Amino acid sequence: MVFKRLLGSPGAGGPTVDTVLEPGPVRPGGTLAGQVRLVGGGAALDVEQLTLALVARIENGNGGSGGNQVPAVLFERFTLGGGFRLGEGETRTVPFGVTLPWETPVTELDGRDLGVRLGVRTELEVAGARDSGDGLDPLGVGPLPAQEAILEAFQRLGYGLRSAGLEHGRIGGTGQRLPFHQEIGLTPAPPYADRVREIELTFLTHPGGIDVVLEADKRGAVPDSDEYPGHDALSRFTVGHDDTRDWTTEVDGWVRELVEHREAYGSDSAYGHDAPHGRQAEG
Incomplete structure (x- = not known):
């Protein structure tokens, strides 16, 4: 071209x-x-x-x-x-x-x-x-093998692709280098549809692998209220660029851990956003 x-x-x-x-x-x-x-x-x-x-x-x-x-x-x-x-x-x-x-x-x-x-x-x-x-x-950019496999696993589990935009700001507690990150918004699979509004997925790739950051938006909370301080629960998992795993089981476990963490600890999170709508990492 x-x-x-x-x-x-x-x-x-x-x-x-x-x-x-x-x-x-x-x-x-x-x-x-x-x-x-x-x-x-x-x-x-x-x-x-x-x-x-x-x-x-x-x-x-x-x-x-x-x-x-x-x-x-x-x-x-x-x-x-x-x-x-x-x-x-x-x-x-x-x-x-x-x-x-x-x-x-x-x-x-x-x-x-x-x-x-x-x-x-x-x-x-x-x-x-x-x-x-x-x-x-x-400029067209395709996914790395592990990125593609993880997205396919979400699809097999019943999650739908809602959006894939870019957002200003850095995710606290990570080694993010660019001044923006990509957020892939997923509609929840049936087992979680009554508990979360959306799962947001971010890939922070580096020479040693990929940090997979998952974020769950609580269903029923009012944005900007005490119950909803920006985004309410995040988890991070690290994989290799070309990892081959039972990704369906792996991804299902990630989401279960994320949702159970939110339900057990409310809006406590190990990570946060430097963007205006988010919050900094704790501790």
């Missing part, structure tokens, strides 16, 4: 920048490969820096459930080259292979678009001026 950038106004004779990504989704921690094709304009110029930026569109509000959209948030930038002269009409190709951050959100599952908007932006800095193009070109 080709993403075209024209620097300068039409007819101004500026250089053309086309970014071509290898087809197919990339996985978190995987290699995003492609090439940037530069074509010189009506005059030679000195390219000081060529950069690839990764950005995310984040909703105001809980997850991806219809809040007002905010400007794109930069979460990684890669320098691809620079320090060369691009002649008049000259064609130059700059290949690249960059590693996605481990915490990069998943945008699709089994070919289904989850509604998460990630983008690639090509930036060309010429004589101290940077042109960032006119918008974002989509």
Whole structure:
């Protein structure tokens, strides 16, 4: 797929920048490969820096459930080259292979678009001026094997996918590095439908594995009341990127532990959110 950038106004004779990504989704921690094709304009110029930026569109509000959209948030930038002269009409190709951050959100599952908007932006800095193009070109990210297996286990157990948005803030008590995290909202399976409103799932991936953070919203509580201090119960479990387990049994045990913890200790939690609607980790 080709993403075209024209620097300068039409007819101004500026250089053309086309970014071509290898087809197919990339996985978190995987290699995003492609090439940037530069074509010189009506005059030679000195390219000081060529950069690839990764950005995310984040909703105001809980997850991806219809809040007002905010400007794109930069979460990684890669320098691809620079320090060369691009002649008049000259064609130059700059290949690249960059590693996605481990915490990069998943945008699709089994070919289904989850509604998460990630983008690639090509930036060309010429004589101290940077042109960032006119918008974002989509970046597709698929799940790691363990992420996919866990989501499939939830589906087998009767949970439904409600949302998969991005949320500002960090989850306390974790090693989260990005300024946002992905929340996958699941409607509860029949055994828990009368006790919880929603299960929220977050994958915090790192080189050593995946921290699976589960959060249960209490059914019947009034938001922002003493009974409902943001979100009321969280649990964290760590798995490997390629772990093979009886995931149906494993996931069912996680949810049972989460719900029983909430019922035994009320809204006590080992983790919390730095986001405005949440609370910090205790102790």
